[in-house]
Amino acid sequence: MHLYNTLTRRIEELFPLNPPRVTIYTCGPTVYDYPHIGNWFTFIRYDLLVRTLRSLNYEPMWVMNITDVGHLVSDADEGEDKLEKGARREHKTAWEVAEYYTDYFINSMSKLNMLTPDALPKATHHIEEQIKLIQTLEANGYTYKISDGIYFDTSKFSRYAEFAKLDVDEQQAGKRVQFNPEKRNNSDFALWKFSPKNHNRDMEWPSPWGVGFPGWHIECSAMSMKYLGETIDIHSGGIDHLPVHHTNEIAQSEAATGKVYARYWMHTNHILLGKDKISKSLGNSIVLEDIEAKGYDLEAFRLLVLESYYRNQSIFTWEALEAAQNRLQDYRSMAALRWQTKPGIKDFPTFSYEDIPIELTRILAHDLNTPAALAFLSEVSTQINTVLLGPDSLDHFITMLTNIDKVLGLKLSSVGDITQEQKAIINEREQARKSNNWDKADELRNVLNKQGIGIRDTAIGTIWFPL
RNA sequence: GGCGCUGUGGCGGAAUGGUUACGCAGAGGUCUGCAAAACCUCGUAUGCCAGUUCAAUUCUGGUCGGCGCCUCCA
Secondary structure, rough: OEEEOOOOOOOEOOOOOOEEEEEEEOOOOOOOOOOOHHHHHHHHHHHHHHHHHOOOOOOOOOOOOOEEOEEEEOOOOOOOEEEHHHHHHHOOHHHHHHHHHHHHHHHHHHHHOOOOOEEOOOOOHHOOOOOOOHHHHHHHOEEEEEOOOOEOOHHHHHHHOOOOOHHHHOOOOOOOOOOOOOOOOOOOOOEEOOOOOOOOOOOOOOOOOOOOOHHHHHHHHHHHHHHOOOOOEEEEEEEEHHHHHHHHHHHHHHHHOOOOEEEEEEOOOOOOEEOOOOOOOOOOOOHHHHHOOOOOHHHHHHHHHHHOOOOOEEOOHHHHHHHHHHHHHHHHHHHHHOOOOOOOOOOOOOOOOOHHHHHHHHHEEEOOOOHHHHHHHHHHHHHHHHOOOHHHHHHHHHHHHHHHHHHHHHHHOOOOOOOHHHHHHHHHHHHHOOOOOOOHHHHHHHHHHHHHHEEEEEEEEEEEOOO
């Protein structure tokens, strides 16, 4: 497996610490609102990473956190976090908001046919671990206290700017950022925030420094270490995390343990809507329900994600989703051949069915080149559509579909048979055609089309396919 | 102001120092009762200007444009 490693800025071969195990941490959702399609792009891509590693006979151990506390709206926002803000918006408590959107997220993952991570730890369930980690940092001399919380002194971690190639001094020239004057360095970040004096938060805990809540960054370090160890193989997330969140994670983790935090860093690039980024403030979010409401399948959405390469910025258009839906139908038509083998058809001539998922995985092993994998699958589909399927190949064909599904998650092996009644209609239509009763044949064809079944008349008989 | 990415046909989107994948849409064809589907063929696609090279879309420099991050963000 070769992956682009943000640490070295090049594609490297993956050498896990303890093969065949590969430990993977993904920065997951903040559960304060519905995730938009851009969020899902990222998560589907890591789902594909895990699937690819499994197909390569690795044993990935995948942890994705649920941020349900501490993610600040902004540093200048007097300590309000997204969960508390969501609670105000919905007239609920922060706890209720977190629970609702956590359930929604997990449910949606399943609807998208994503693998379930080995752990989905919540920040609020790991307050103790976070406090301990801050205490270690305190003992190591990396922290200081100001009026609103405990902060990490980034000037004490000399490699701070290396990961993201930041020029910390130049960033001070930026006009948009309002820095807290109490902080020693502008890049310093909160480890523990005190509850505001004038009102009670829904979520707050006692700590050695006073009642409050953890800063956002510390949760990922604490939970990654708890579930995967002090040094993990792959840490992953959206590209926006590179300069701040991941930079801070490295600083606080390595300052605490003295060990390398993560050996490979992966970052997915963003998807744009036309020329705009997706953002709640622009009001252009698209959620899964919008896609379903327009009649598209979530498998088509998954296919759309796979049609672009994860390190490039890509563009979402409804036209592109339409194209993906059509492409999905092509794959499903191929899959439907399993129910209609035709005697006398010779074996698939170019390569064996067993080799196809292997080749697919081989392509993906080069830095998850999903577009190239789909190009290959489309060529395969074309060849199978030309030759069709003989009875002797059926077992191999089904195994192929199952293994393609394991790596791409497109549910091709779930394409079901048509009913006996529908088969009877097809037979009836063939009889009508033989007796030149074209009106009846066309009428029966319409009946099938209305039931979502397309008809293809070939030299060796009628082939149906899902519309 | 700093850091970084990027510019491929009508749309999406890969790859590559030497016929520009793949999907969608479009045109023509084969097949068909018709249609559809399937399959085949096609479109003079690599922002612009230089440089290196036998050869650049690919490497280098410049230029113009787009985008992201440095605020919350996948």
